[in-house]
Amino acid sequence: MTDIEQAAREVTARGESARRRGRDPVNLPMIHNWVEAIGDRNPVYTDASFPSVHGGIVAPPAMAQVWTMYGLHGTRPSDDPLGAMVGVLDDAGYTSVVATDCDQTYHRYLRPGETVEVASRLESVIGPKRTALGEGWFVTTRSTWYVGDEPVVEMSFRVLKFRPKPAAPAATPTIRPQVGRDTAFFWAGTALGELRIQRCGTCGRLRHPPGPMCPGCGGTEQEYVVASGLGEVYSFVVHHHPPVPGRTLPFVVALVELEEGVRMLAELVDLSPEAVRVGLPVVVGFHRVDDELAMPVWRVR
Amino acid sequence: MTVSGAASIAGIGATEFSKDSGRSELRLAAEACRAALDDAGLTASDVDGMVTFTMDANAEIAVARELGVPSLRFFSRIPYGGGAACAVVQQAVLAVATGTASVVLCYRAFNERSGNRFGRVQAAAAGQPTSGGVDNSWHYPMGLVTPAATVAMFARRYMHEFGATSEDFGRVAVVDRRAAATNPAAWFHGRPISLADHQASRWIAEPLRLLDCCQESDGAVALLVTSTERARDLRQRPAVVSAAAQGSGTDQYTMNSYYREDLVGLPEMGLVARQLWAQSGIGPEDVSVAVLYDHFTPFVLVQLEELGFCGRGEARHLVADGVLELDGALPLNPHGGQLGEAYIHGMNGIAEAVRQVRGTAVNQVGGVENVLVTAGTGVPTSGLVLTPP
Numbered sequence: 001m002t003d004i005e006q007a008a009r010e011v012t013a014r015g016e017s018a019r020r021r022g023r024d025p026v027n028l029p030m031i032h033n034w035v036e037a038i039g040d041r042n043p044v045y046t047d048a049s050f051p052s053v054h055g056g057i058v059a060p061p062a063m064a065q066v067w068t069m070y071g072l073h074g075t076r077p078s079d080d081p082l083g084a085m086v087g088v089l090d091d092a093g094y095t096s097v098v099a100t101d102c103d104q105t106y107h108r109y110l111r112p113g114e115t116v117e118v119a120s121r122l123e124s125v126i127g128p129k130r131t132a133l134g135e136g137w138f139v140t141t142r143s144t145w146y147v148g149d150e151p152v153v154e155m156s157f158r159v160l161k162f163r164p165k166p167a168a169p170a171a172t173p174t175i176r177p178q179v180g181r182d183t184a185f186f187w188a189g190t191a192l193g194e195l196r197i198q199r200c201g202t203c204g205r206l207r208h209p210p211g212p213m214c215p216g217c218g219g220t221e222q223e224y225v226v227a228s229g230l231g232e233v234y235s236f237v238v239h240h241h242p243p244v245p246g247r248t249l250p251f252v253v254a255l256v257e258l259e260e261g262v263r264m265l266a267e268l269v270d271l272s273p274e275a276v277r278v279g280l281p282v283v284v285g286f287h288r289v290d291d292e293l294a295m296p297v298w299r300v301r
Numbered sequence: 302m303t304v305s306g307a308a309s310i311a312g313i314g315a316t317e318f319s320k321d322s323g324r325s326e327l328r329l330a331a332e333a334c335r336a337a338l339d340d341a342g343l344t345a346s347d348v349d350g351m352v353t354f355t356m357d358a359n360a361e362i363a364v365a366r367e368l369g370v371p372s373l374r375f376f377s378r379i380p381y382g383g384g385a386a387c388a389v390v391q392q393a394v395l396a397v398a399t400g401t402a403s404v405v406l407c408y409r410a411f412n413e414r415s416g417n418r419f420g421r422v423q424a425a426a427a428g429q430p431t432s433g434g435v436d437n438s439w440h441y442p443m444g445l446v447t448p449a450a451t452v453a454m455f456a457r458r459y460m461h462e463f464g465a466t467s468e469d470f471g472r473v474a475v476v477d478r479r480a481a482a483t484n485p486a487a488w489f490h491g492r493p494i495s496l497a498d499h500q501a502s503r504w505i506a507e508p509l510r511l512l513d514c515c516q517e518s519d520g521a522v523a524l525l526v527t528s529t530e531r532a533r534d535l536r537q538r539p540a541v542v543s544a545a546a547q548g549s550g551t552d553q554y555t556m557n558s559y560y561r562e563d564l565v566g567l568p569e570m571g572l573v574a575r576q577l578w579a580q581s582g583i584g585p586e587d588v589s590v591a592v593l594y595d596h597f598t599p600f601v602l603v604q605l606e607e608l609g610f611c612g613r614g615e616a617r618h619l620v621a622d623g624v625l626e627l628d629g630a631l632p633l634n635p636h637g638g639q640l641g642e643a644y645i646h647g648m649n650g651i652a653e654a655v656r657q658v659r660g661t662a663v664n665q666v667g668g669v670e671n672v673l674v675t676a677g678t679g680v681p682t683s684g685l686v687l688t689p690p
Contacts, residue, residue: 177438
């Protein structure tokens with residue numbers, strides 16, 4: 001059992017919290033504020049002279065939570081089960097929250113002058129779940145509003161406490177290179193943070209893109225050198241259209257002449273397209289896509 | 302042995318050029334082929350050879366079935382996209398000249414606008430288990446993912462070295478669109494543009510603007526090749542193939558030949574040019590009409606240089622001087638080109654060259670003796686010289 005599950009078991013075992021009394025009784029001014037904000041013009045909530053089946057003003061049932069809100073400077077009681085689980089999950093790194101479900105059951109209408117109390121218990125803590133927002137736990141509490149000892153409203157409330165995913169980096173390519181026998185050394189290099197240039201094991205010729213047979217001497221023993229990563233923009237494109245998966249428009253692709261004498265293509269990042277020119281000095285960087293792939297990128301130096 | 306003059310284009314056929322044909326690519330291919338047969342005055346039973354692009358989705362046997370061609374004794378395909386256009390005719394000429402086949406249909410059919418659009422990101426390109434897939438792996442994952450962007454990389458360097466500007470590229474588009482405006486078959490019929498329109502069009506892949514880029518089109522074109530001897534007896538005036546050549550250069554890539562000594566020429570087109578002049582016995586000064594492949598405007602300028610119409614880096618002066626207008630010394634793309642008429646992978650340009658030789662083009666140039674046609678640029682390519690018999 002995880003620490004989170006252990007904590008959930010303890011909080012659940014405490015049962016219902018102490019009842020907490022609303023700051024004010026059910027009252028007409030707050031009803032006015034609420035129905036105006038919601039846009040509900042039903043006269044049974046505000047007009048005492050209206051011939052209502054309720055025989056007088058009643059509060060909108062959906063206002064139940066309103067009567068026991070903490071107010072701007074209120075503090076959550078120490079035995080509140082949701083507060084307890086939020087603390088446990090915050091400490092475990094599930095720092096973000098989003099409400100996912102709220103089901104309310106109304107046993108009767110409330111009338112102005114009635115004093116309402118609320119109590120809550122932890123119903124369940126389920127996880128860890130992988131969601132679109134990130135990994136997290138679903139925390140469900142059950143609250144009951146009372147007038148005296150009479151339950152008037154019940155609510156099941158569920159939140160997702162999650163660990164937010166890191167924002168996707170702008171240069172994430174969704175088009176992957178093909179890695180084969182003749183090119184694996186290059187991609188193994190980028191994964192290690194090295195820019196490798198093929199060198200013929202027979203005549204020493206440098207070559208990019210690499211291939212299996214040296215066009216100079218016919219040699220098939222291929223080695224590589226690690227490039228300094230320094231070069232100059234030989235030509236470049238500012239791509240505006242169409243949209244490219246994983247990239248924000250516009251972006252720059254630059255053909256760079258490395259100081260070793262070969263040309264190589266990569267995205268030029270962290271510089272406004274207007275500032276790019278032929279001859280711009282650049283240095284290689286590496287953008288890690290995942291555990292297997294890192295892409296070379298150029299940055300101005 | 303020379304094949305110069307041995308074979309002719311005796312029939313041309315096409316569908317309408319549109320943005321949504323509403324028909325299968327196979328049907329487009331069959332319709333264009335049947336139109337070419339009708340144009341020549343031949344029937345399906347006369348056909349014994351077929352050639353198309355490797356990129357074409359319609360198998361020779363499928364097209365033969367639709368047409369009712371009883372048997373084929375020659376079939377062949379040419380790779381590298383639009384670079385195949387003139388080379389499919391060369392294949393047919395070689396087959397006819399050697400007696401391998403007698404009547405060869407060359408065709409290209411696609412729904413390139415309503416179906417698979419070449420201008421969109423081809424996300425699978427780097428994943429193909431081929432040497433081409435490996436080549437693409439040095440470019441696509443880095444964000445160079447469209448044909449326009451691949452040419453823009455070249456164009457930027459060309460501008461840097463020669464001082465060419467976006468307006469220099471734009472003048473090519475203006476010439477094409479002016480011709481298309483008076484060609485009823487052109488998508489941009491009645492819609493010429495000004496240089497200001499070009500300059501106001503949005504960036505696609507800087508330094509290329511929208512109006513530097515050819516259209517995306519649905520349609521098909523077919524060409525019928527037979528011996529010049531037989532063509533003389535058919536319905537139309539033959540367009541004699543006086544030269545046909547292919548070319549691929551040093552350290553050649555498909556659209557990404559960025560690793561050569563310089564980035565301002567198209568050596569594969571230079572190789573095609575030298576062969577065309579040698580086979581036909583003419584030179585640049587003898588060309589009556591130039592139908593130059595125009596998927597993107599900068600490569601029209603470079604072709605003019607590689608073909609010998611001017612020196613390196615000087616083509617922009619040729620364009621600015623009005624030489625390429627319909628009434629100029631070297632009329633360019635009288636049908637409107639692929640920027641103006643339609644993008645049928647260069648095959649509609651060959652059909653226009655045939656019409657210019659026949660004297661039946663809507664924008665007919667006077668006194669046509671030699672028509673030069675080129676195929677796709679930035680890729681291994683091809684070219685033709687067509688002449689009257």
